[in-house]
Amino acid sequence: MQGNLNEIDIRSILQLIELGQRTGQLFVEAHNYYKCPKLGVDETDRHNDCGDRHCWFVFFLNGQIIYAANGDTSLSRLNDYLRHHQIKVQLDERELDRLRTLNPPEYAYLWMLLEQNIINPTQARSIIHSLVHETLFDLLNLQQGNFIFEVGSALTPQLTALEIAPVLTEMIKQVQIWKLLYPHIQSPDQIPIIADIVNLRSSLPAVTVNKLQHWADGKTSLRQLARYLNRDFVALAKAIHPYIQQGWVQLLTNKSEKTPDLEENRKQFILCIDDAIAICTTVESILRSQGYEAIALSNPLEALSLIFTLKPDLILCDITMPDLNGYEICAMLRQSQAFRFVPIVMLTAKEGFLDRVKATMVGATDYLTKPFGNNELVILVEKYLTPFCNKSNKRDTPLVDSVKDRVKILSQN
Structure with a gap:
């Protein structure tokens, strides 16, 4: 037959x-x-x-x-x-x-x-x-x-x-x-990744969010996840479907899609979160002049929703911000396996001993007091990263342009 x-x-x-x-x-x-x-x-x-x-x-x-x-x-x-x-x-x-x-x-x-x-x-x-x-x-x-x-x-x-x-x-x-479930889910081989951690945390139990963060790592497909958990694949897809509809979880077609042109180059990507636009502009300017790729976001909620997609290699985070302060952001990130060892440097205008202790308790790697000079910032960053311009395989196209485009797209979604 x-x-x-x-x-x-x-x-x-x-x-x-x-x-x-x-x-x-x-x-x-x-x-x-x-x-x-x-x-x-x-x-x-x-x-x-x-x-x-x-x-x-x-x-x-x-x-x-x-x-x-x-x-x-x-x-x-x-x-x-x-x-x-x-x-x-x-x-x-x-x-x-x-x-x-x-x-x-x-x-x-x-x-x-x-x-x-x-x-x-x-x-x-x-x-x-x-x-x-x-x-x-x-x-x-x-x-x-x-x-x-x-x-x-x-x-x-x-x-x-x-x-x-x-x-x-x-x-x-x-x-x-x-x-x-179509068109939000089109293939068992699509790869889930967290796109909006803030809304997930406000809508779901902490245990559920932690599980999502662990499995939605940008590497594991829906089909693989069902195998790992010994779950019925369609039941798993149905469970995750509402979060995909809301835009809190995104599905990638393949592993390379999550970071176009960033896979190796993102090793030197720095994200600055500070509600002061002047600080954001200054940090971007200083770090780019030293060969680093950097982008600064002034909205902490937006930054947190994008950070799991952008996956920076070092984070500069202001402590005093509206809606979500630096301590809260740092504590949230440290709960994720993806950011357990990423350097997080707290930026603050305070010099108090208690502030440093609190920053250490939530998992901050280091502390930088504002206002800071160019050399002070560069020395601290170089303590954890090597500037990309010192490497032999220097990029022809700046990463920051593609990152900005990525931020715009994700923000619109």
């Missing part, structure tokens, strides 16, 4: 396989940029490489599903599920190469872990069920593509088998819910 998904959908294909109590492999391909491994020892060359297509395959025994996977040979999907069980396995290149020659490698990897007693059968069954659900979710969302079902011997050994009808009913419900 083979054909085009424009002629028959995945749901109907699975129902036919179940009705006929078939044993074999279903192979599906659609346009995407992934490699697909060999499906089995008897497969022809046409299945060995999907080129620029994304591939999935589902294995059946007497009309029941025993395993399903995508075409990723990196084993990262299985490692994500192992992370939930607090199991970390280090494979050397020789072991990885050997697994990639097996069919399919992910399934062989799972059985290797079972044989070595690294995981138990209950954990393995749970992981297989999750892999099947994840694969069927992707397949049921396909609008076009090609498929081939080939009758053949069953994948061995078998650990579990899932009846198609109940799994299919559950996954169809998930797809229907998923479509309601």
